[in-house]
Amino acid sequence: MPRPVFRLSALVPPVLALAGTAAAQEGPSFDCTAAESSAETLVCEDAALAALDRRVAERYAAALALAEGLDAGAEEAADDLRAYQRGWIKGRDECWKTDDLRACVEESYLRREAELVSQWMLEEPVGMATWICDGNPANEVVTIFYDTELPAVRFERGDTIDTGVVVRTGSGSRYDGSFGRYIWMKGHEATYRDPDPDGAEMSCTEAE
Numbered sequence: 777m778p779r780p781v782f783r784l785s786a787l788v789p790p791v792l793a794l795a796g797t798a799a800a801q802e803g804p805s806f807d808c809t810a811a812e813s814s815a816e817t818l819v820c821e822d823a824a825l826a827a828l829d830r831r832v833a834e835r836y837a838a839a840l841a842l843a844e845g846l847d848a849g850a851e852e853a854a855d856d857l858r859a860y861q862r863g864w865i866k867g868r869d870e871c872w873k874t875d876d877l878r879a880c881v882e883e884s885y886l887r888r889e890a891e892l893v894s895q896w897m898l899e900e901p902v903g904m905a906t907w908i909c910d911g912n913p914a915n916e917v918v919t920i921f922y923d924t925e926l927p928a929v930r931f932e933r934g935d936t937i938d939t940g941v942v943v944r945t946g947s948g949s950r951y952d953g954s955f956g957r958y959i960w961m962k963g964h965e966a967t968y969r970d971p972d973p974d975g976a977e978m979s980c981t982e983a984e
Contacts, residue, residue: 802826805833813869815881822878828885835889836861839896864888883926887941890928894920894939897930907959909968909978917968917980919951919959931957933970 806829808820819825836857843853864884871880893899902923909915918932929951931938940953948962955971964982969975 804829814872814877815869815884818877818881825878825881825885828882828889832885832889832892835892835898838898839892842896842898886924886926890922890924890926890941891939893924894922894928894930895937899923901930905961906983907966907968907980908983909980915978915980916983917959927951929953929959931959938971 802823804816804819804826806816808816811817811820819829840854840857843857844850846853868881868884868888871877871884874880897920899922901920903921905919905921907917907919909917916933920930920932922928922930927942929940929942931940931953938953938957940951940957940959943950943952945960948960950958950960952958953971956969956975957971958969959980960967966980966982967977968980969977
């Protein structure tokens with residue numbers, strides 16, 4: 777996305793200006809002097825996590841711009857996105873409860889990036905497949921794949937949209953979405969589960 781152009785005052789020595797720019801590029805998107813959680817402190821001390829934080833912040837800004845530019849429902853969409861982002865930050869800050877703080881924080885960022893990209897279609901997809909489940913065309917599931925660092929999928933089923941990320945399996949490719957939704961693909965066949973109370977699995981075949 778376009779970046780704003782900032783003009784440095786002639787009163788600022790060039791060396792100091794370059795040093796300040798480099799520091800901003802190396803640090804996270806937030807002010808480290810105001811860091812409160814152990815997750816934020818870690819991000820401020822870890823260059824790789826700081827870079828990941830900047831990347832997610834850019835993804836969020838791009839998604840928010842799209843939400844605010846919608847022809848209908850822009851205010852509600854933008855408010856929902858802001859609320860979800862606040863919830864995500866709160867969840868990231870809960871990583872102090874885990875055995876491996878860094879692994880938890882990194883996974884939180886990677887998952888959030890995958891969600892933003894697939895939900896708001898911030899990149900060109902790398903693949904798409906339509907699945908007919910239980911032999912019923914009414915049970916159609918569309919999966920759109922994105923090559924984020926943690927590979928992502930966008931589920932489209934009726935008027936429902938969900939996002940998911942790849943998980944490790946012994947065979948095939950499985951993507952887990954929200955509230956128990958997943959698709960486990962093996963070639964042109966797949967097992968799909970809706971996030972319904974029954975948790976019923978459906979056998980699906982890729983449409984030609």
